[in-house]
Amino acid sequence: MYSSSNSSSTTLTVSQLNRQVAQLLEQQLGRIWVEGEISNFTSAASGHWYFTIKDDRAAVKAVMFRGRAARVGFMPKAGEKYRFYAAVTMYEPRGDYQLQVESMERAGIGDLHAQFEQLKNKLAAAGLFDAEHKKPLRPMPRRVGVVTSLAAAALRDVVTTMQRRAPHVQVYIYPAAVQGAESAQQLCLALGQAIADNQVDTLLLVRGGGSLEDLWSFNDEHLARLIYASPIPIISGVGHETDFTIADFVADVRAPTPTAAAELCCTSHAQSNADLLGVLRRLQQCQDRILERASLRLDRTTARLVSPQQRLGQMRQRLHLTEQRLQSVSVLHRKQQQLDHAWHRLRRCLPDIRPMKQRVHELPLRLLQSQLLVLRQKKQALHVAEHTLDALSPSAVLDRGYAIVRNDNGAIIKNSLDVNANEQLQIQLAQGHLLVKLKQKHDLL
Template sequence: MSATSLRGDLVLSVSQLNRQVGGLLEANFAQVAVRGEISNFTKAASGHWYFTLKDDAASVRAVMFRSRAVTVGFIPAPGERVELRASVTLYQARGEYQLQVEAMRRAGQGDLHEAFLALKAKLGNEGLFDSERKRPIVPVPRSIGVVTSLAAAALRDVLTAIRRRAPHVRVIIYPAPVQGAEAAARLCQAVGAAIARNEVDTILLVRGGGSLEDLWSFNDETLARLIASSPIPVISGVGHETDFTITDFVADLRAPTPTAAAELACLPRQACLERVNMALQAMAVQQRRWFERASLRLDRAVGMLVSPQQRLDRQRERLQSLRIRLVRAADGHHHKQAGRLAMATARLRHRSPDLDAARRELRGAIGRLTLCAPQLLTLRRSRLASLQQTLQALSPRNILDRGYAIVRDEQGGLVKNALDLNRGDRLVLEFAKGGADVEVIQPRQK
């Protein structure tokens, strides 16, 4: 619909007016925080929430779409005070402005929520939430400790679940208030008593659902550190499935409800009986196998067993055989040694030295040596002189005196072929007098 002029003024259609007003609202109230009381609350089939937020003097309509509503964690009740973060929009069809809610929390929970997040971050950075430090839950406990209020419905739920699931398990209650100013300290005393008495295999810390203020005693730092240091496994079953407390994060196991905590603390009686039956059957099988192996060993031992008389007869026969062998060996050794002695005596007599002949032979050798020594010495000197002349002729020093040089690589090896060289190689030149270190610029081959 187009705008028309009337007496010089711009005339807007209703849609144009609402559109412009809506733009002004969205531009000037992009995000606001509002506190008020819920009324006329409706949850549509689509999951969207429609309600009115009011105080003593005014009210405003509000809508929270399903994608945002599922993150709230609770469904607001009429008359409940809440705090909203919303943008201000105009519902153009009726010309009514409304709040489009992005986040919601119960009024007065802002400071508590910030404190919860700060403590969670602190303990998380210290590693108290790490899975590596959490203790395993005893699957078949002899006794279970329950820390909660004697008047709490959670206690009845836990006792009912354990009685139904595992009536053979003993339950010890460590009473403590679960709400109020002194609840955190009393809970610490109860958990400390359970640890000190060391009479249970698992500790259940349970409480029914409630608001953040109702559950605040389970967000105590002292209680969290006590649970983290407990040598007894702790299961936290505080609130409903959507409720989270610090004890849930620091406990060895988190249960969504107190009843679930009781179910996680022990196996059902039937499962325990099945385990016992399986163990008995396995033990019977092992026992039967052991008896079978023992019977086989006994049969083999009986087969190997002989009477003492038979063993003595065998030993006597063996002794007689050894005696005969010993006599034969002694006689043979005596005859052998006598023969060797006779042969040695004959050889000794045959080889007895003739001292006079040896002296004559020695005097002849000395005479021949006296005659030959000067001739041999002269011959050796002549040969030595000839070798010295040959060595002098072949000495590389004589070649160096004629202008030649000896080329060696950096390791001291002789270089004989230019093809073995590369550009940049370092060489050592040795002259008749002195030497030089050079670098190859370009190898050349004739």
């Protein structure tokens, strides 16, 4: 390694100097942890990642080779903050030192991204992103305004697309810087001028792709509120399809690219011609249907027209039919009179049925009275039979002091010859039963 003791006597080439500086960096620093925000991120076709790590005061270039990048597990985003484990190296041909990142992990969202999320949440809560506030686009505008930089490739894309798709539409350009410290203010002035002129039907706010820092002027709060208050519909076409800015959320329509914004702002010339031809075809079809219906009505009207002679013949025929109907009415009138006369004669011959009706009304009452009388007599006879039956029942006999004697089999004993001494007997009383054993019996001689 080169030392100060022989610095005055040794002359180094640039390659030797860079090599010794590289060795010094590797020996003194080795592998370290670095925290910072990613910008200018590029994923090469080879699979290597190239980016810049920065904070608010400095920046350093970094590379992460394909094998290590494949093990990260996520795709880094510009504007976000990470922690990197890297070796400090020098690219000797240019004398630039850089970090060879071996691994990385999330360390939180970067400052710009944090500001973006904070402003996005604030404007969303204020209703600037609400769909009901979005203004519809005019399908066939006559004049279109473009707010962008005169040197931007986005302007060339928009003008080329408009000339190809809709050459009949006039394009008004309101120039403004789209990147840098004063770009947000210039964008507000240009957009305000376009709104004040009120010369266009649709406004395009466009810019090409870039990092979060490059697109930062489109995240300005004043610009967002100006877009929200614009009476003219605004299409935002900022960056590429994956880029989002505050202007995209506030605009009435968000296009993924400037070219797409030019395509969305109006119907193409070819499509307009096709639509016009379609309208003409439908108009011709409607006209043909109207003529066909008119022709049918004319044919029906012509068919109903008749000559005076034919009309007179029809009227004579109707008159003849009317006379016949009048004659029929006269015959019917006479028949009706004969019927009425026969009806009166029939009524005089009818018998007087009122007494019979009275008798019929009385018969149910008499029948009911007879039924009640018979029922009362039957109840009295039943009551007498019940008393007679009660007097002859065994229970009534038992109540007078008698008893019923049965053997073990339950047979009633009527003769002393039917039992033997020491035989068990059952005696039924009016109240309860007795179980006795016969000691002695006396037979009747």
